Amino acid sequence: MAEESRHFETLAAELIQGLETDLSKKEFYTALLSARDPMSKQGYSKSDIRKELKSLTRSGGDTMSVTIASTLHWLSIDREWQDSVAQEVRDNFSAYEDIVPGEKLDNCTRLFQVINESLRLDSPILGCPWRLLTEDVIIDGHLVPRGYEVGVCHYAMHRSAKHFDQPSRFDPRRFPDTRGLQPPQGPGGFYPFSLGRRACPAKELVERALTVCLARTIWLAKVRLALVNEPSPLASNGEEHDGTSYELRDCFTAEKFGPVLEFQRRESTRLPWE
Numbered sequence: 001m002a003e004e005s006r007h008f009e010t011l012a013a014e015l016i017q018g019l020e021t022d023l024s025k026k027e028f029y030t031a032l033l034s035a036r037d038p039m040s041k042q043g044y045s046k047s048d049i050r051k052e053l054k055s056l057t058r059s060g061g062d063t064m065s066v067t068i069a070s071t072l073h074w075l076s077i078d079r080e081w082q083d084s085v086a087q088e089v090r091d092n093f094s095a096y097e098d099i100v101p102g103e104k105l106d107n108c109t110r111l112f113q114v115i116n117e118s119l120r121l122d123s124p125i126l127g128c129p130w131r132l133l134t135e136d137v138i139i140d141g142h143l144v145p146r147g148y149e150v151g152v153c154h155y156a157m158h159r160s161a162k163h164f165d166q167p168s169r170f171d172p173r174r175f176p177d178t179r180g181l182q183p184p185q186g187p188g189g190f191y192p193f194s195l196g197r198r199a200c201p202a203k204e205l206v207e208r209a210l211t212v213c214l215a216r217t218i219w220l221a222k223v224r225l226a227l228v229n230e231p232s233p234l235a236s237n238g239e240e241h242d243g244t245s246y247e248l249r250d251c252f253t254a255e256k257f258g259p260v261l262e263f264q265r266r267e268s269t270r271l272p273w274e
């Protein structure tokens with residue numbers, strides 16, 4: 001982990017150095033550098049911005065890769081849903097490069113259904129985002145004193161039989177006619193981006209990035225479980241493991257362990273650079 005962190009520091013330093021050589025570029029970093037607080041007229045220091053960039057990259061990396069992998073995993077197991085989503089994407093888009101954010105993609109309701117169901121089953125923030133109480137509060141009729149930490153475990157909430165029938169089953173029909181992630185009209189007990197002031201500020205960005213990435217992948221290729229899969233190293237919770245389950249380990253975000261997937265390009269697809 002320390003080595004990974006050092007590698008990340010080096011990458012971030014190189015990226016920032018590249019951007020500093022040309023501040024006229026319209027990049028996130030250059031926008032932050034020129035931002036001023038309207039009251040104090042103060043800007044951010046470079047060290048503040050570096051920390052911000054690190055935190056954004058960390059919050060955005062694992063969460064996105066877990067969700068992409070999880071959605072493709074469930075589609076590889078449920079061929080009916082895979083075919084149905086592929087049909088929807090191909091009905092709306094005739095070329096790979098046409099798949100961009102906009103009304104057509106927003107209308108791909110089956111795509112949103114499968115992403116939401118994957119976010120429910122494999123929430124990339126799996127555990128409890130803890131909150132320190134600064135005053136006594138009553139929660140569900142119990143007094144919890146100041147100084148205690150409280151949290152709601154996303155994994156437990158998303159797989160609770162109180163909220164979901166057969167909670168461990170992949171069933172995107174739980175999100176009928178969905179346009180968007182964590183839809184307000186969705187089932188109770190589904191909050192992958194959390195709620196309130198500390199909820200994920202990137203939900204709209206995530207929505208666009210995930211739908212473009214997954215729609216393009218499904219437009220281009222069929223996906224299935226690779227034959228090489230072996231039971232996950234996390235086979236510890238008493239469930240049966242046949243090499244096909246998608247295992248996650250809580251590390252504030254989530255670390256994923258297979259299974260490996262295979263992609264087969266669909267006939268008569270063309271990429272813009274071919």
Ligand code: HEM
Binds near residue numbers: 202
């Ligand atoms: C599927 C993708 C994602 C999911 C499910 C997700 C989920 C969440 C959740 C549940 C939190 C709240 C954590 C807490 O309560 O402490 C959070 C916070 C945050 N997320 Fe995301 N996130 C995703 C992607 C991203 C991306 C791509 C970015 C940045 C580019 C991002 C940036 C942040 C930041 C900066 C916070 C901290 C907000 C704060 O503490 O005020 N997230 N995210």
